[in-house]
Structure formats: C-alpha cells, structure tokens
Amino acid sequence: MTDYKTTLNLPKTAFPMKANLAQREPQMLKRWYELDLKAQLDAQGEGRKKFILHDGPPYANGEIHIGHALNKILKDIIIKSKSLSGYYVPYIPGWDCHGLPIEHQVEKKKGKAGQKIDYAQFRQACREYAGKQVKKQMEGFKRLGIIGDWDHPYLTMDFKFEADTVRSLGKIIKNGHLDKGYKPVHWCIDCHSALAEAEVEYEDRTSPAIDVRFYVSDVNDLLKRITTQNGKEGKGKVSLVIWTTTPWTLPANQAVCLNPDVDYALVQTKGVGEHGQELLILAEPMLAGIMARYECEDYEIVSQCKGRDLEGLMLKHPFYEKEVPVVLGDHVTLDTGTGAVHTAPGHGQEDYVVANRYDLEVYNPVGGNGVFLEETELFAGVHVFKANDAVLEVLKSKSTLVHLESINHSYPHCWRHKSPIIFRATPQWFISMTKKDLQKTAMSEIEKVQWIPDWGKNRISAMVSNRPDWCISRQRTWGVPITLFVHKESGELHPRTDELFEKVAKAIEEGGIDAWFDASAEDFINEDATEYEKVSDTVDVWLDSGVSHYAVIEQREELSFPADLYLEGSDQHRGWFQSSLLTSCAINQKAPYKAVLTHGFTMDEKGEKMSKSQKNAVAPQKVMNKSGADILRLWVASTDYTKEQRLSDEILKGVSDIYRRIRNTCKYLLSNLSDFDPAVDLIDKEKMLPLDRWAVAAAYRVQNEVVEAYDNYHFNHLYQKIHNFCSVEMSGFYLDITKDRQYTMQASSLARRSSQTATYHLLNAMTRWLAPILCFTADEIWQLIPGKTSDTVFTGEWYQGLSDLDENSEMNHEFWLNVIEVRDAFKKEMEKVRVSAEGVGSSLDVEADIYCNGQYFQSLEKLDDEFRFLLITSYARIHDKANKSSAAAEYSLSNDNKVWVHVHKANSEKCVRCWHHREDVGQSEAHPEICSRCESNVAGEGESRLYV
C-alpha cells in the first residue's frame, strides 16, 4: 500500500498552538523597542490627522492594580485602533507626583517634616520616592503592551511642570478667579494641622446632646409673623430651641437656622425642667417626640407659622450679650433635634455655606492647639473638649439649657492619632465659581463636550452646578506653592502679582518648588518684603493634574489643544475631569477636551468590590505572569467597561478559551500558507473560486463592523464578532470545506492558490483587527504572514484587499445563505444516520440526496458534483422536489421554504487518499487504492474546480 499521505499538502507552520505568552511577550516587547516602534509611528504620523488622547496621570504610589491596567489597556486599544484608522496618535503618559499619600510614605521612613527632618530634605525624599514609584509603575504599563512616549512622560513634579502649574495659577488669578476666605476645615489638634478628606475616618463617639433656648428678643416682632389661633395668648418667655451635640461650638454661634418649608409651632408649656411657664418654638411635626424627650406632657400649640415667616427674627445668644438672626436653610431636617439648627459658620461646612448667603461672620474662636483664644469671653484658655462642661454650666446659670442627654454617634477622627477632630475655620485660598462666572462657563462648556456614555454629562453637570468655591490651598510640604505675596496688614495681593508669577515660575523651572520654599520674600520682591508676606500654602494636588492641559497639551509640540479624548474611571467626574474643566475654563474659557469616555470599576465574580484586604483582588502582574498580557487585554475588550466589570479566575479561563480559539484559527490559516508567495501565487479576484470570494466578502463585512466598533469604542462587540467569525464562518464552514482542496489538490493548482489567496487576505485583515487588542499575538502572527511589508502590524491602516460580493451575481450572499441552510439541514439528518447506521462515522461515509423546489434547485444545481465538497460527503445530488423519495426527511428553511434530505451510507470503496467513497476507486492499475480525482492530482494534470 502506497503511503499517499506524503502526496498531500498538509498544514505546516512555525506558529505554535501553545502561546506561552508569559515568556514570549517580554521578548516581543524587546523587539518593538529595538525597532523603535514609537519612532516608526511618529514618522508615519507626519501629515496625518492627529488624534489626541490625553493621559490622566495615575498617582505615583504603589503597585499597579487592575484599575490601572483596565484604564491603560483601554487607552492603548484606542491608540492602536485610531492609528490603524489613519490618525497620528501621540500618547504621552503622565504621573501625579505631589501630595499627601507620598508625604505619608516618606514620613513613615524619615519622620515628620520640620521635626526629625528639615523641609527641603523632606521634599527631596518625596521627590525620590515618587520617582521610584513612577519607574515601577512604568515597567508594569510597558509590560501590558502600552505604546507611548515612555522616554518623555510627564510628571507633575518635573521642574517644568511645576513651573507651568504656577503659571496656570497665575493665569487663573489674572483672570480674576481667586478669592481669599475663611473656611472650616477638618482640624486635628494633635497634628496641629488641617486634614484632607482622605485623612479622616469616622468612628463612634459619645457626646452630650443638648437642647438650648434662644430667647426671642422682640416678642412683638414674633407675633407679627405668626398666626394667632383662637385668640389664645401664651404666657411666659418665648424662645426658639436648638439641639446640638457640640456644646463647645456655641461661643461661635452666629445664627439659628430653620427649614423654610417646615411648620413651626409656638407651644405653651408649664416650663421645661426648672424653668417656669414658657413658650417654645419647635418644629411642629416633631413636637410629640420632643415633648416626650423633655418629659413634658402638658403642652398646647398656641400658634403656627412656616419657617420662612421667621427669617430675620432676632434672638438672644444663650450666654453672650448679643443677638443673632434666624436664617433659612434646606439642610435642616426633621430626623433629629428640634428643627432649629445652631449655626456656627466657623465650625461647620453647612453653617459656613449658610453664613455666606446671609453674610454672617465666619467666626472661629479656637486656636490651632484646640484652646479658646485669649479674647474668648468666658472660655479663654479652655480646651474645646473640656469646654463642653463649662458651656453646660454657663447655660444652666443662664437658664438656657432645656435638656441634656448623651448620644452615641459617628464622629470624624484623625486617621493617625485616632483622636476626635474638630471643624475649624482657617484662612484659605479659593477659586471662585461665581466671581467671574466660572460656573456658568463650565456649565455651558459641558454642553459642548461629548460624554460617553451619555449619563456622564448628567453626573458632571450635577456636580459642577452644586459645587462650592474650590478651596485650592493646603497646608502641606510636598506640593506646588501658592506663589503669592500678600500685604501683612491689608491682606491685599502684591500689585505686581502677575509679573511676579512669571519671575517665580522661571526660578522654579530652574530649581523646582524648592526655589520658592527655600527663598525668602526679599529674593523676589526686595524691599517690599517688609510689607509683604510670602504665602506658605501649597496648592491642592487636583490643581496640579487639572492644569495638565496647559502644562502638557499646550507645551508639547506633538499635541494640540483641546484634546480629542480624556478617558478615566467614572470617579473622575468629581476629580480630574472636573479640575481640568474648571482650570481650563478659568484660563481658556473653554473645555480642555472634546469628548470624555468613562469606565466603571472592576468587581469580583460576585460583583463585590475588589480589595486587597478581602483577597478577592486579581493582580494584573499575576495575570501577565501566568496567562499573559494579551489575556488581560482580551478580558478588557470582552467587557462592557462603561459599567462595572467582573473579573475572576473563572472568567479569565473563559477568556483564555476564546483566545485559544482565535489563536488556533490564525494558526491554521498560517499553516496553509507555508508554500505561498503572494508575489507569485496571488490570484486575481476575478479568477478566484466563488467560495473563496465569499470568504473574502464575509471578512469584508466583518471588517466594516470591526472598524465601526472601534470607532464607537464598543470593543466588546468586536470581541464577539471576531470570535464568531473565527468559529462559525471560518472554522465551522469555510475552513472545514476547503480543507479538501488545500490538502488533496496539486500544490500550485489554481483552485488551491485561490483558497490560499483568500487565506492570505483573511490573515492580513484579521491580524489588524486583532492588533489593538491582542497586540502581542497579532504581531506574532504578522511575522509569519508571507510577503509582509512592514516590521510590525501596528503601522499602516486597515487592510484594503477585501471586497464584497456583487449582489447581482449568481453566487451572491443570498445564494451562500441558501447553501448554509441546506447544509444545516443535511447535518441534522446526517446525525440521525450516524446513530442508526452501522459503520457511519464521518460525513464522508455517506451520500446525500437533496430535494428542493424550483428556485433552490436551479441555484444549487449549478454546483453539480462540487456540491459534495460543501457537505463534505462522498456524493451529493440535487433533485427537484417533484422527484423526491419517500425516504427523504423534511426540513424547514427561512422564508417558508422547505428542503428534503435523504442521507444513506455510501457503498463504494473508500479512497485511501481523500477518504471519499467513490465508484471509480480501483479503476487505475497504477493507483488501485485511490479515486480518479486523486489519481489525476497525484499522477496527472490535476483536477480542476469551478466553485468550491
């Protein structure tokens, strides 16, 4: 028996099924850097339209986590796909390097600035620490396959960036947005410092909860405002009762706040506690509860009014000789207390907001050490937490204490000292939302930006429209200074402020922020230093990154303002999207971006938040080292990233399965091109077999969808499309069918070259579809495509060698749809025969007779004997349904059509070469074991094919 196997063109390729990505990827990366892929892309970019994706700087602290990976991979998918769409996409990665978390890391090692280590050394240590973090994170990002200008990233601690941050602030000030004010901030007495939001944690604490009388100064004024009921008149003194858990803030009281829409009642009682007969003003809906609390059952409503009726009514302070007004605020609720809120603008955020509206004094009698200032009447020198008792004593003596009890509630604590903190107003710098209509500008710019998904617009609108003035000052060490000189007495800015900003910026450009901190006022303003003071505050880090549109987009030659796209997690509506928008509006009266794309957060398989402590976090490093970056990238592409994504080992396993399918399809395609040289063997489109032209057309249609999905950032659509194309159209149909032609026909026959031509086109197109996502794998395939014209798959554009079918031709898409339907019917029938008939395994063991109506008959009949290759059977005969045999089973097709299929075991001898059962096996004396088709292929001119 001759071994005909050697006469077959079996698949051959160097492309391994086992991806070994974890080992292979670093080598590929090395190659890209050796080729200087970045430079190649830049060179290609000359003359191209730009697409500016501006990187939001991650904070330079800690290992990269899955959120970083998701964000960078999404950016990279966009960068690579936009480049294939013909854009020049310069990408400059950035890092946010100043601020508190880095200070803390350094404090842990070196101690607090100004104590164990001097400020300049501390800043140097911060700089070094941040530099290390950047390096570490950069390695992680590069490993993910992200292409960008890694040799010239932007760091917010670069001297140039620091100088440009100062310049940005200068522009903002020049445009009139700066305001100075006092604002209550979280203050830790032990730290002797303001705390940022992140440094505050909430714990339960027991506090005294007191109800306090504010006597009405002018009862007649009150009576004018309220509706007297039934001519009743009350007896005794009248007071408005407030409730508070921080008695020590009463010395700073400036007002009592009521809800304008709530009903308040004037209540007659016999007197609460020791007090004699009296009238109390309380929120009516809460009356019963309050009276029960006071253990006062005998009471009567004398009259009522709305909160708004009392606006401006003057009250006597419970222990000071002063009057305070009634003000209104929506923050007053009826869950606790009395419906009347003691308002100390120096000690509370909401009080502060109300105070601004009513022009009340933001009075803070408490020093940084937590002790009442000298001038504080009654309590000078007393520590605030000890002052509670003192206040109670005073209240009692003045008969203004209504009720006292203990309450257990959540209260802010310092995260390091674990001690309770206070709210304390301190001088701060603000960017005003209203002074120069910044809020209005921002709101109208929001309208012009494309928000993806569109609810992002609602989110940021709500936030911008509700936000208070932006407090940009911080009392920190590691940050860009607020480089102002203020008059020691008047507090006015230096008249040459604008000019000085540039002078300072120049110095910082040379020597970094230390050029400010180490300098004295004289260094910049000479003799004016006697009158002007150098501000020592730093700027909120959100301002650093927020001005990257100025410090990066406007400064780098390859970029242009505004950016086409900002892409960050949805938490950045509060953060970077907003700080960028506000600073850009303040500087340019314009949003810094044309579009903003947001992604959600990554959860574990149960949809729970990933956290290091819960151990459900999937580390990107681990995935890269185990499965490869391409698997992680494919996972990113598979999710609907606009909402929360899930990630777990099981999900990664699923992604790996899809990866293997795609990889194997590409491997098979490659393996059929081992003897193909496109320069010589490529077949003209017109000469290609119809089935091959269909395959190219199918790819053409998929490519349109793929490009559209990239354009719309719907990566999960193309994940499905590409996978579907690989398994359904290619593996399950086209490749299965053409296998016979590939293997058995003469190597250089037209029909085989035709199929190889289709394969060549498919690979060229598909590697590019994959390149933005599976960048390593796509490029690995690219290296093995015969006749490739560029070093990597990343340069150039989408493959242009595909084309659709002519819908007017006989074998148009509808024709092939019919073929597929008939083929599906056959497969079902085949399955039945396989089970029932002896010796039927492969579909080549059977013959098929297909009966169909006129329309189908006419179109399928043309295929004649080649129909068997479509069904992969030994014989396939098309008949008109008029002749249908009773053995044929009926199958329904679309459009109410039907087809009848009869499958039966093939009786002829099996050709040992092509495995078809043919009557002509044995006819040849030279080759008795094979069919005549094979004989022709082995020893003759070779068979010819017309269609399949």
Add this chain to the structure above:
RNA sequence: GCCUUGAUAGCAUAAUGGUAAAGCACACGAUCGAUAAUCGUGCGAGGUCUGGUUCAAGUCCAGAUCAAGGUACCA
C-alpha cells in the same frame, strides 16, 4: 441619609417598542491529515421584584430590592 448609574440563561455579552440572538460552559457523539486541536447534535433564560403606559415592553414610566460610584455624616 442624599444624588447618579446599573440588573438579560452557570459565564461574559447582543438585540430602531414588534417571534429574546450567537458564543463559552455542559451532555452525547464523530474524527484522529488544524491534535495541549477539529467537526456534529443536543441542552438551556420569558428577562431582579411590583405596578403602569401601549395593539405590542427586556426596551418607556413609577415604586421596591440588590450592587457600584459620588457626596454627606450634620446641628
């Protein structure tokens, strides 16, 4: 607590208000010339829940539950 967003088979996803789709997984089978592959057949959700609008709702509206993000914890 408040605001925003979301919820489709075991899994990750799809569907201009019009018969809920393809894949993975799973089960069984074939093949052993894509073999750490490949092919076939089968199996599966009536849409988180409760109402409403409509000839028609996964899709629009209201409420609830759960989750995520933001914000607040306040007198």
